[in-house]
Amino acid sequence: MIVPNISQNAAAVADHYDELDPIYRRVWGEHVHHGLWSTGRETPADAVEALVDTVGDRLRLVPGEACVDIGCGYGSTARRLAVAHGVRVTGLTLSSEQARYAAAHPVPGVDVHLRDWLVNGLTDASADAAWAIESSEHMVDKPKFFSEAHRVLSPGGRFVVCAWLAETNASGWKVRHLLEPICREGRLPSMGTREEYEAMAMAAGFAIDGYEDVSHRVARTWTICARGLVKALLADRETRRLALGARNRIFVLSIPRLILAYRTGAMRYGIFTLSKARENEAPREPGKSAAMDR
Template identity: 50%
Template sequence: MPEDIAREVAAHYDDLDLFYRRIWGEQVHHGLWLQGDETPEEAALGLTRLVGDRLRLEAGLRVCDVGCGYGRTAAELAERFGVSVQGLTLSARQAAVAAERGDPRVEIRCADWLENDLPDASFDAALAVESTEHMPDPARAIAGMARVVKPGGRIVLCCWLRASDARKWETRHLLDPICKEGRLAGMGTERDYLDWLHAAGLEMLDAEDFTRQVEKTWSVCLRRTLKALLHDRDLRRFLMSRHQENRVFAITLLRIRAAYLLGAMRYVVFTAMRP
């Protein structure tokens, strides 16, 4: 991706390393509440397992994780399904944390997906969990996933979406600031993603809306952030520092929660296959 955008995304995750890990954990993605009584940790693991099931993973397969964060999702997939995983993240801090885990089945690289040199048809499956939103050219990102997956291989995308009927004030006061503060290049609509998947030559298998099952994530994060302001000296110092530009993401939590409640944002899991 353009160097300045890549740098901003990397800085966002490097600067917010303490915030993300203390407030939510190393699976830097939504939790999935299917029963409703899961703990946040169980819910985060639930989304990972959903992705693995949608990919139809089985022992011995090779998987590509696009925008892998701390590599925790990759590690969970390797443990549960017996696969090997190659992950890419822009964040040097995330890659370093992943390397400390020392799992021989998981390799995490600090690299830009849009500039990757991975061989064609070198993976059995690929996933992108809440990462295409950071990329200025999602169509190219998806085409790249189609390129590296073998014929018959599956691709799963978990995406933050802009509702097609979002009102102007919701876009101005919620969606656009969320993108700016969260270093998202943008949020596509469901129609956008279906078009990009089709343009990549992929066969659509499913597009399922999980908005109501994931939105609790942000209530949990808000509650933990407020608690941290009272009891966590390191996090309080970070959030109160004028020198930390990315601290504004703590305010973004409120915008995201509101956007979900109002229906301006959606969360959809897309499953596709390379013919």
């Protein structure tokens, strides 16, 4: 597990997203996650929605199901999946600015709360499906992130996690110059490898139904963000003021690091598809996963 040399906590994560809220929405939009490209010709808006739709497909959502969006950001993923699949979604975010934006853009069946997932207060076995798109990275206690998902899901429940991952056995220079600074500058308490995520998921009781490495399909997110940020800095005085004067302005340094981390393989992007055993169903043998594994 990669751990930053300055510890991060939930308050630092909330402060990061609250303060940088205008920049995130101006540069990238209301989805605070990577885009997923298939042809390379998709617009950024199409690409971020493609990632959401991929998550929905992996979850096999059924109309009327109760779902949880862990780290829901502005609620955009919850709204899209609720409308597309007819499900009910409870979203949780640490950011008051994100919660405020979600409240101003209501959709029937979507309920967003300002709450820490690690103390979520949700009832045992109350959800049929859950997803976490790039929020596990911000969890101080990653084993509890998985164990809480297992607790909240009903037997047979499905869980999809999209995660920034460290390269397995990353070399020292990649850790020192790319991965550790990315964690520190992006308010990530830690960054795990695929193997560490799978071990934590299985320890929590999940079966691993699939894993897909889509690093090459998401990496262009950061070159687009870099261009968008430069354009915004040149065109807008308020963006310049915030980007250069914010407490969290150091995150701007992470953009070139992220570009290089993907190009060198230091960072990976994985989609895990997990499930909770049904009642009276024998647990799957540890380490076994489906044909989606790549």
